[in-house]
Amino acid sequence: MRLTVNGEEHELHGLVTLGELLAAMNVSTQRLAVELNGEVLNPDQYETTKLSEGDRLELVRFVGGG
Amino acid sequence: MIRIQLNERSLTLAEGTPLSQLRADAMPDADVVIYNGHQIAEDVTLLDGDQVVLWRKGRQPSREELEALLVARHTPEVHRRVKNATVGIAGLGGLGSAVAVALARTGVGRLKLVDYDVVEPSNINRQQYFLDQLGRPKAEALAETLARINPFTVVEPTVLLIDEENIFPTLAGCDVLVECFDDPATKAMFVRVAAPLTPVVAASGMAGYGTANEIHTRRAMKNLILVGDETSEAQPGRGLMAPRVGVVAHHQANAVLRLLLGEEP
Numbered sequence: 001m002r003l004t005v006n007g008e009e010h011e012l013h014g015l016v017t018l019g020e021l022l023a024a025m026n027v028s029t030q031r032l033a034v035e036l037n038g039e040v041l042n043p044d045q046y047e048t049t050k051l052s053e054g055d056r057l058e059l060v061r062f063v064g065g066g
Numbered sequence: 067m068i069r070i071q072l073n074e075r076s077l078t079l080a081e082g083t084p085l086s087q088l089r090a091d092a093m094p095d096a097d098v099v100i101y102n103g104h105q106i107a108e109d110v111t112l113l114d115g116d117q118v119v120l121w122r123k124g125r126q127p128s129r130e131e132l133e134a135l136l137v138a139r140h141t142p143e144v145h146r147r148v149k150n151a152t153v154g155i156a157g158l159g160g161l162g163s164a165v166a167v168a169l170a171r172t173g174v175g176r177l178k179l180v181d182y183d184v185v186e187p188s189n190i191n192r193q194q195y196f197l198d199q200l201g202r203p204k205a206e207a208l209a210e211t212l213a214r215i216n217p218f219t220v221v222e223p224t225v226l227l228i229d230e231e232n233i234f235p236t237l238a239g240c241d242v243l244v245e246c247f248d249d250p251a252t253k254a255m256f257v258r259v260a261a262p263l264t265p266v267v268a269a270s271g272m273a274g275y276g277t278a279n280e281i282h283t284r285r286a287m288k289n290l291i292l293v294g295d296e297t298s299e300a301q302p303g304r305g306l307m308a309p310r311v312g313v314v315a316h317h318q319a320n321a322v323l324r325l326l327l328g329e330e331p
């Protein structure tokens with residue numbers, strides 16, 4: 001399955017949900033904002049959101065300071 | 067005949083009137099001459115639609131004259147557009163206080179300011195507060211400072227800890243929201259809740275004294291403009307300091323201005 005993540009194309013094998021992708025990337029969801037095909041997702045949607053061929057995913061990871 | 071603006075008042079002049087003649091007639095002792103947002107010394111022939119500000123340094127302006135003078139260096143048309151805008155600033159630390167000062171100087175019509183905290187000594191190294199404001203709620207202290215800079219910006223301060231439920235009752239009706247929190251989880255939460263409804267300018271990565279040239283502005287999502295180097299986290303041994311935090315804050319303020327003027331940040 002081919003996805004675009006933060007503007008770069010990735011080939012993924014064996015991953016079905018966004019939650020599985022985030023776990024595989026070892027990303028903390030607390031500091032994360034996710035946009036899938038132009039829609040910002042709620043964290044409680046991550047586990048159940050199925051990824052599909054051609055999806056465009058934007059992951060923004062925040063670091064502290066302000 | 068041509069129609070120009072002199073100190074924000076409409077004026078009809080004969081075609082071909084030189085700026086020097088307008089100055090001689092209207093304010094012969096003027097030592098500040100601003101022509102279409104640019105301070106000039108040379109003479110020009112005035113054209114229809116020109117904006118001219120004449121001033122004598124040291125004179126105390128009337129309230130009407132003051133507003134024209136405060137925005138005299140703006141490019142014409144910018145003032146009218148920003149004056150009709152409302153901007154919400156969430157978090158009033160090093161980012162939010164500097165964003166608010168920049169936007170008030172720019173003449174943004176209405177600013178909504180939200181922060182739950184009070185001014186304390188460790189804020190002064192980078193935040194736009196003063197020692198005589200220690201212990202005061204930041205939202206109120208900053209509102210007072212902004213009134214001293216530009217009394218024509220309407221400021222609505224709210225002392226409140228922002229959470230998922232109160233973002234929109236508090237910051238409803240804003241054209242742009244500026245995320246200026248310190249805590250990364252709060253930053254992410256604010257973007258998740260606000261970006262589906264309103265353009266958000268957020269910040270990530272500004273600690274330390276690495277080169278400021280790594281700080282950038284980019285559209286990270288459909289409704290999210292992200293500013294920062296995206297990596298430099300505040301941590302022991304890498305603190306937050308006025309220069310880099312100020313660079314990020316001013317990137318944010320410029321992104322807000324560009325959004326208000328219909329430009330891609």
